Amino acid sequence: MFIKQISIFVENKPGRLSAVTKLLAENNFDIRALSVADTKDFGILRIIVNKPDEACEALKKAGWTVSITNVIAIGINDDPGGLSAAVECLYAANISVEYMYAFISKSDDKAYVILRVDNNDRAAEALAENNFRILRSSEVYDV
Amino acid sequence: MERYRNKEIECMSREDMKKLQDERLVAQVKHVYANVPYYKKLMDEKGVTPDDIRSTADLYKLPFLSKADLREAYPYGLLAKPLSDCVRIQSTSGTTGKRVVAFYTQHDIDLWEDCCARAITAAGGTKDDVCQVCYGYGLFTGGPGLNGGSHKVGCLTLPMSSGNTERQIQFMIDLQSTILCCTPSYAAYIGETLHEMGYTTDDIKLKAGIFGAEPWTEEMRREIEKSLGIKAYDIYGLTETSGPGVAFECSEQTGMHINEDHFIAEIIDPDTGEVLPEGSKGELVFTSITKEAFPLLRYRTRDICVLTREKCSCGRTLVKMSKPLGRSDDMLIIRGVNVFPSQIETVLIEQGYAPNYQIEVDRVNNSDTLDINVEMSDDKFSDMVKDIQQKERDLAAAIKTMLGISPKVHLVPPKTIARSEGKAVRVIDKRKLQ
Numbered sequence: 001m002f003i004k005q006i007s008i009f010v011e012n013k014p015g016r017l018s019a020v021t022k023l024l025a026e027n028n029f030d031i032r033a034l035s036v037a038d039t040k041d042f043g044i045l046r047i048i049v050n051k052p053d054e055a056c057e058a059l060k061k062a063g064w065t066v067s068i069t070n071v072i073a074i075g076i077n078d079d080p081g082g083l084s085a086a087v088e089c090l091y092a093a094n095i096s097v098e099y100m101y102a103f104i105s106k107s108d109d110k111a112y113v114i115l116r117v118d119n120n121d122r123a124a125e126a127l128a129e130n131n132f133r134i135l136r137s138s139e140v141y142d143v
Numbered sequence: 144m145e146r147y148r149n150k151e152i153e154c155m156s157r158e159d160m161k162k163l164q165d166e167r168l169v170a171q172v173k174h175v176y177a178n179v180p181y182y183k184k185l186m187d188e189k190g191v192t193p194d195d196i197r198s199t200a201d202l203y204k205l206p207f208l209s210k211a212d213l214r215e216a217y218p219y220g221l222l223a224k225p226l227s228d229c230v231r232i233q234s235t236s237g238t239t240g241k242r243v244v245a246f247y248t249q250h251d252i253d254l255w256e257d258c259c260a261r262a263i264t265a266a267g268g269t270k271d272d273v274c275q276v277c278y279g280y281g282l283f284t285g286g287p288g289l290n291g292g293s294h295k296v297g298c299l300t301l302p303m304s305s306g307n308t309e310r311q312i313q314f315m316i317d318l319q320s321t322i323l324c325c326t327p328s329y330a331a332y333i334g335e336t337l338h339e340m341g342y343t344t345d346d347i348k349l350k351a352g353i354f355g356a357e358p359w360t361e362e363m364r365r366e367i368e369k370s371l372g373i374k375a376y377d378i379y380g381l382t383e384t385s386g387p388g389v390a391f392e393c394s395e396q397t398g399m400h401i402n403e404d405h406f407i408a409e410i411i412d413p414d415t416g417e418v419l420p421e422g423s424k425g426e427l428v429f430t431s432i433t434k435e436a437f438p439l440l441r442y443r444t445r446d447i448c449v450l451t452r453e454k455c456s457c458g459r460t461l462v463k464m465s466k467p468l469g470r471s472d473d474m475l476i477i478r479g480v481n482v483f484p485s486q487i488e489t490v491l492i493e494q495g496y497a498p499n500y501q502i503e504v505d506r507v508n509n510s511d512t513l514d515i516n517v518e519m520s521d522d523k524f525s526d527m528v529k530d531i532q533q534k535e536r537d538l539a540a541a542i543k544t545m546l547g548i549s550p551k552v553h554l555v556p557p558k559t560i561a562r563s564e565g566k567a568v569r570v571i572d573k574r575k576l577q
Contacts, residue, residue, distance in 0.1 A: 041555070044528060
């Protein structure tokens, strides 16, 4: 049910991000979604790829500091208010969203939202109860 | 007009001073040999007996003492008097593993304070002055040393200790302080704060400052002199030899006169230990010839400097030492605190980090900054910015506990810290002090 997200620690310097994307491209990993959090000193690149375990190994082998985090992906209607309802549902269940990012699916009109929350199980429960569609990992990895 | 605390000593002919040093050295070596088994053993190993030391010309025969000896002998191993005769201890920055504890008899305190009194007098201090001491009080020798010296001169003494700068300035204005004693960086900060508070040098009565315990430049001296409207004097010392007042500056401001009636100074080659001729740059070594409780013979200060006996316009004949030009070990002095990179390494290991780090020291607006880059490891990494920043803060707090000063910690990706010839460059000191 949960999606494996790879996080990579990158220096906030020119060329660091491209070094990661180049490595992934050379090894034929497909990036499904990504987001970057950055500070003055460092950035955290978060990516969803088609083969997370292999990609993680390849990055580690190349000397990158990486971690895998389970995140939730939901499909919502690509309309005004679609995202708001999902966030409200989590808020009502007293779950805090650490960060999130979204991408548009190619197969349907849905927007896919990646949610990093403080409690995956409770978040999944709350979302399911409110009839949000939680994506299976295969749906995300093989978009 | 130049003022002296003890003109006879301070302007003594070289010949008479040498005679005085000879007598005192011979007696001191006997005292140490008889009362300090640790040093007796070093002398025995070198095949030297007190009888071999007949004058200062024989000084080179004596073994050196270093900080490592002080650590090994901690706490009582170099004590030369019964504890019942001691009245005080002082200690270095108090950092784990590098702590040095020095003992004083009342006589030792009197001599130390007298040395500080010479410094205050050379800076123009008299019993009509108001002396504001903003060195730290406590184990650190700065506060107690200058406080005692100020009493000996008869100044009205303001034992402020450091910190609470606005209050310092309020006292300075209300009580019309004329002499300021603190670290040069704190003096610069006081100057800045004074102007920020809307005052000018017309609002204060300061005329002189005695600044030491950390390296500073001529440029900084001029800045402090301008912002506080004073003449700024340098002072030198270390806990191992007593504290501040081992050497002090006169009106000529071209180096510090060493109180040679209490300390014999030598310059050695830090690699070979060979004594170098006058005027050579090398490591400064001190022999205490009057201290009773903690008399270190040939103590290696690790400070690199130059000694000169060129005639001084102040009239003093005491040998002059240059400002320390560097260190012969890896110790850094940051905000007046002694910092060894190994201490930072210890904290990193304790906190579960690999000891891959780089220390960057700089001076911004006359205040030292300490930045430490530490390489991140997989198990410390998190996908959340706030977690990483929390880890940086935790590490900074642990380092502060060890060093006594706050660093800024930056976690960086592995292998991003510059290495030269395979070895990481541990320290980048960007302060331009020379």
